[in-house]
Amino acid sequence: MTSFSGTGMSKVLYCSFCGKSKDETPVLIAGPSVYICGECIDLCNEIVEEKQNLAEIEQLDKNAAEIYRFISRSAGGVFNQAVLCPDSLLRGYTGSDAGQIKTALKLLTERRMIKVIPYGRAAKLYLLDGGSSEIKFDEQIGVYSVKANVLVLPDPKIKLFP
Structure with missing residues (x-):
């Protein structure tokens, strides 16, 4: 132009x-x-x-590829985005058991394609790794601190900000 x-x-x-x-x-x-x-x-x-x-x-690992595609689509295919996903949703989507999902996530984290942060007992926060997210774990209180861009699709019925 x-x-x-x-x-x-x-x-x-x-x-x-x-x-x-x-x-x-x-x-x-x-x-x-x-x-x-x-x-x-x-x-x-x-x-x-x-x-x-x-x-x-x-x-x-076909499960790892399926999981990555699912998380990437959920984040809108944008780098540096986070997706909160229940474990049961991943099991249902892939048809895999917890052990297979754990193996797949290990491969994806080793390849630095995603970062996985526990969120409660039955969900995880998945960060598509574009390099700018920051994760710290405070051992004293057992809490993760995460800095990343997060996609939020607002619901008009819910007031997110004052």
Whole structure:
């Protein structure tokens, strides 16, 4: 996307994907009548890497791939998002028993595709790992502190904030 500004006909270049101007991004790479910024390149690389990781996971453990797809869809397919999910829902979705799910989650956490945080007795908080979430465990009081972007679909009947 280009724009002509003023009377001097100077060309302002924009990323064809996100719309940022050349002035808003340190890198803008030109292609045949398209431009892409460094941030969009990074995002594309993350998507390609995720697909490659998922293909490898699929070969090792089909349950792990199913669980990852389910959690990713629940988070809207966005990195750095959290999903709170009851254990029974994962068992019902995958048709797997608790042991198989535990093995699958171990593989996904080892590959750094998700982070798993216990939430009560029968649920867990799953973080799609895009790298910016922060988890700390306070051993004195036995509580996790989590900093992450969380998707919340508001219910108009429930007032979330004052």
